[in-house]
Amino acid sequence: MLQEHRDGQDGCGRVGLALSCDIGGRTVNRLEHAGRRALGIDVAARSQTDATCDGRCDVGHNVAEQVVRHDHVETTRVGDHEDRGRVHVLVGRCHVGELGADLIALKLRSAHPDQGDSSPEACAATVKKVLGAVGVPLIVYGPGVADKDNDVLVAVADATKGERLVLATCEDKNYRTIVAAALGNGHLVVGQTPIDVNLAKQLNILISDMGLDLDRVLMEPTTGANGYGLEYTYSVMERLRLAALMGDTMTQQPMICTVGEESWRQKESRVADGVPETWGDYATLAVAWEIATASALLHSGADILVLRHPTTIAQMQQSISELMKGA
Amino acid sequence: MALTGLQIYKLLPMTNCKECGFPTCLAFAMKLSQKGTELDKCPYVSDEAKTALDAASAPPIKLVAIGSGDRSFEVGNEVVLFRHEKTFYHEPGLVVRVADNDPGLADTTAAVAAYEVERVGITFTLNGIAVDNVSGDAATFAAAVTTVLGGAAGVPLVLMSSDAAAMEAALTIAGAERPLIHAATAANWQAMAELAKKHSCPLVIRSEAGDLSALAELSDNVRGAGVEDLVLDPGTSDPAATLAAFTQLRRLALKKNFRTLGFPLIAFVGAGSVPEQTAAASAAIAKYAGVVVLDGFDPALVYTLITLRLNIYTDPQKPIQMEPKLYEVGTPTPDSPLFITTNFSLTYFTVAGEIEGSGVPVWLLVADADGMSVLTAWAAGKFDAEKIAKTVTTSGITDRLTHKKLVLPGFVAGLSGEVEEELPGWEIMVGPREAVEVPYYLKNVWKAA
Numbered sequence: 001m002l003q004e005h006r007d008g009q010d011g012c013g014r015v016g017l018a019l020s021c022d023i024g025g026r027t028v029n030r031l032e033h034a035g036r037r038a039l040g041i042d043v044a045a046r047s048q049t050d051a052t053c054d055g056r057c058d059v060g061h062n063v064a065e066q067v068v069r070h071d072h073v074e075t076t077r078v079g080d081h082e083d084r085g086r087v088h089v090l091v092g093r094c095h096v097g098e099l100g101a102d103l104i105a106l107k108l109r110s111a112h113p114d115q116g117d118s119s120p121e122a123c124a125a126t127v128k129k130v131l132g133a134v135g136v137p138l139i140v141y142g143p144g145v146a147d148k149d150n151d152v153l154v155a156v157a158d159a160t161k162g163e164r165l166v167l168a169t170c171e172d173k174n175y176r177t178i179v180a181a182a183l184g185n186g187h188l189v190v191g192q193t194p195i196d197v198n199l200a201k202q203l204n205i206l207i208s209d210m211g212l213d214l215d216r217v218l219m220e221p222t223t224g225a226n227g228y229g230l231e232y233t234y235s236v237m238e239r240l241r242l243a244a245l246m247g248d249t250m251t252q253q254p255m256i257c258t259v260g261e262e263s264w265r266q267k268e269s270r271v272a273d274g275v276p277e278t279w280g281d282y283a284t285l286a287v288a289w290e291i292a293t294a295s296a297l298l299h300s301g302a303d304i305l306v307l308r309h310p311t312t313i314a315q316m317q318q319s320i321s322e323l324m325k326g327a
Numbered sequence: 328m329a330l331t332g333l334q335i336y337k338l339l340p341m342t343n344c345k346e347c348g349f350p351t352c353l354a355f356a357m358k359l360s361q362k363g364t365e366l367d368k369c370p371y372v373s374d375e376a377k378t379a380l381d382a383a384s385a386p387p388i389k390l391v392a393i394g395s396g397d398r399s400f401e402v403g404n405e406v407v408l409f410r411h412e413k414t415f416y417h418e419p420g421l422v423v424r425v426a427d428n429d430p431g432l433a434d435t436t437a438a439v440a441a442y443e444v445e446r447v448g449i450t451f452t453l454n455g456i457a458v459d460n461v462s463g464d465a466a467t468f469a470a471a472v473t474t475v476l477g478g479a480a481g482v483p484l485v486l487m488s489s490d491a492a493a494m495e496a497a498l499t500i501a502g503a504e505r506p507l508i509h510a511a512t513a514a515n516w517q518a519m520a521e522l523a524k525k526h527s528c529p530l531v532i533r534s535e536a537g538d539l540s541a542l543a544e545l546s547d548n549v550r551g552a553g554v555e556d557l558v559l560d561p562g563t564s565d566p567a568a569t570l571a572a573f574t575q576l577r578r579l580a581l582k583k584n585f586r587t588l589g590f591p592l593i594a595f596v597g598a599g600s601v602p603e604q605t606a607a608a609s610a611a612i613a614k615y616a617g618v619v620v621l622d623g624f625d626p627a628l629v630y631t632l633i634t635l636r637l638n639i640y641t642d643p644q645k646p647i648q649m650e651p652k653l654y655e656v657g658t659p660t661p662d663s664p665l666f667i668t669t670n671f672s673l674t675y676f677t678v679a680g681e682i683e684g685s686g687v688p689v690w691l692l693v694a695d696a697d698g699m700s701v702l703t704a705w706a707a708g709k710f711d712a713e714k715i716a717k718t719v720t721t722s723g724i725t726d727r728l729t730h731k732k733l734v735l736p737g738f739v740a741g742l743s744g745e746v747e748e749e750l751p752g753w754e755i756m757v758g759p760r761e762a763v764e765v766p767y768y769l770k771n772v773w774k775a776a
């Protein structure tokens with residue numbers, strides 16, 4: 001499992017069944033719990049050292065703050081605007097182990113044109129800093145704008161040659177650039193497709209046509225949160241996994257789900273006031289929402305869960321180790 | 328085992344009389360095999376054919392009703408392992424377990440009975456209360472059942488005790504309500520089966536540690552004693568064993584047509600924390616439980632699970648759609664804002680819910696986008712400038728407004744130019760991307776405009 005923070009990192013472990021995939025050149029050893037699924041942490045420190053996104057980091061930021069407030073987890077200098085630069089490092093050095101994440105997902109949100117538009121070089125420097133501070137594998141998300149993703153991820157890939165990072169995400173629009181960057185620098189990629197079995201398969205084919213080994217590709221089938229399209233993701237993942245088990249090599253890539261980001265985006269996790277009493281305690285509901293999303297997707301075949309709340313990470317680690325017992 | 332179209336065809340008159348509404352008997356048989364029509368559409372079908380077809384079409388997992396009256400629920404009758412193969416039909420009942428010696432029993436009972444929550448326009452309640460004979464004492468158990476029955480009239484019950492005498496005392500009180508009896512085991516099945524038969528109640532049969540052979544033997548025994556409505560509890564205590572047993576039971580029923588174990592399943596999530604119960608119950612909902620027993624009542628847990636259950640049991644073949652038309656949210660006046668969105672039900676209810684919450688009345692125009700959400704519909708070409716313009720002009724809204732301003736969903740902000748061209752004289756405004764920002768938009772951006 002991963003926990004997420006905005007500029008966080010996800011971790012990844014070896015994946016169960018026949019679908020294995022190692023991430024993180026330096027740290028593969030600690031991931032080789034055979035058959036283990038991985039949990040990533042989404043660290044919500046949104047930005048690089050430049051402080052350009054103050055006040056604009058709404059969602060992720062709130063989340064981080066809420067995390068702190070409700071669980072008193074130390075991680076959460078994340079909420080502290082001034083210290084943004086330190087955050088990842090802090091999270092990385094001190095808390096990854098405590099949180100029980102296998103990898104870290106780091107989202108380079110400050111590179112978003114509307115949220116600071118920080119330069120590819122600055123992003124690469126941040127990634128290097130995080131790499132220096134944590135001992136778990138790293139998944140690096142671009143800001144989510146295809147053009148900027150290209151610039152940023154290429155710079156990051158070049159600056160971290162041989163680290164076996166996961167570059168996320170490439171889509172049919174921009175996969176060439178990112179796959180080339182992964183190829184040239186020994187990294188992995190996440191291929192993202194819009195909740196469709198055939199498109200997922202097609203993107204894997206395109207990526208593999210460029211020469212990237214299929215054991216360096218993860219699939220993100222596009223995650224829907226509980227109550228907000230989860231059933232589509234759930235069924236597409238079951239179909240992909242069934243196809244994989246039938247021997248279709250182009251659907252045998254491990255699946256990664258951005259559970260934390262999607263779950264914490266929903267009203268149930270964002271609004272504490274003026275909601276029906278029958279929703280129960282806000283903090284309990286928000287975490288249960290993330291756990292329900294993660295659990296359902298785990299059962300539909302997820303190999304890496306990118307999570308946000310420490311309680312969710314602990315719970316999913318427990319669920320996964322219970323499920324893998326005797327495996 | 329379901330018959331193929333050709334097997335059914337051989338049982339039909341083969342006269343091609345067309346009275347069933349199909350051009351040939353073969354076409355009718357094919358449709359029957361897909362469960363797309365009913366056998367009684369054929370006026371000439373023989374009794375032998377009827378018997379053969381009925382036997383073959385008996386559901387591989389029996390439909391079992393729990394409780395009586397309005398709040399009773401049915402589980403079972405599932406036909407697939409994976410929801411995308413068809414759909415899951417009968418949502419698992421969510422039941423709250425209470426101990427018979429719990430001093431808070433009456434309060435929990437009242438809370439469970441009163442619980443009601445709305446989602447996508449549907450009101451959901453909890454499905455039942457499980458009274459557990461933790462005290463081991465028959466009188467305490469009977470007293471607890473009396474309390475629950477009084478405090479939660481009409482709410483289905485699960486009665487949990489391995490002691491037949493205690494169960495008898497409880498059934499004397501609640502037997503007429505068709506409670507689910509938990510459980511008949513290898514040690515007590517004769518007495519439990521007798522009670523279930525006497526009170527016409529569904530019965531859980533329970534083996535230990537996932538022993539399915541023992542479960543099959545119990546099933547034969549209690550059915551031999553005349554009890555037909557069963558629910559299975561393989562007696563597993565850890566998530567891996569439960570998942571394995573539930574999956575195996577579902578496969579045996581569906582793939583092997585093993586009627587002995589063709590019954591719905593009951594899952595106990597255990598007395599863990601809310602996170603632990605959430606994880607266990609989510610797994611049970613996704614993977615084959617017919618009844619999910621929660622430990623204690625927590626509205627946050629319940630609402631989360633009701634939502635997940637709704638997702639998993641949504642028919643993947645038909646997204647829930649709203650009728651495309653003009654909706655009035657609140658009591659809009661001619662100067663109220665006009666929003667447009669798509670007819671995916673979740674989209675509609677999310678947007679309408681936020682508008683209601685804001686207290687600002689709005690005209691909400693719902694376009695026919697094949698039941699897709701805004702972004703999906705836009706990507707599929709079902710929600711483009713032309714469709715938006717046509718929806719506006721055919722809705723009759725123009726005459727009911729004093730302004731000509733249309734608010735587009737933020738996700739299709741890029742369409743505003745095109746829509747302006749399609750709707751001369753209209754001012755096209757861009758609303759927020761997420762519904763949750765609608766109240767802010769209405770109170771600030773719209774007001775200012």
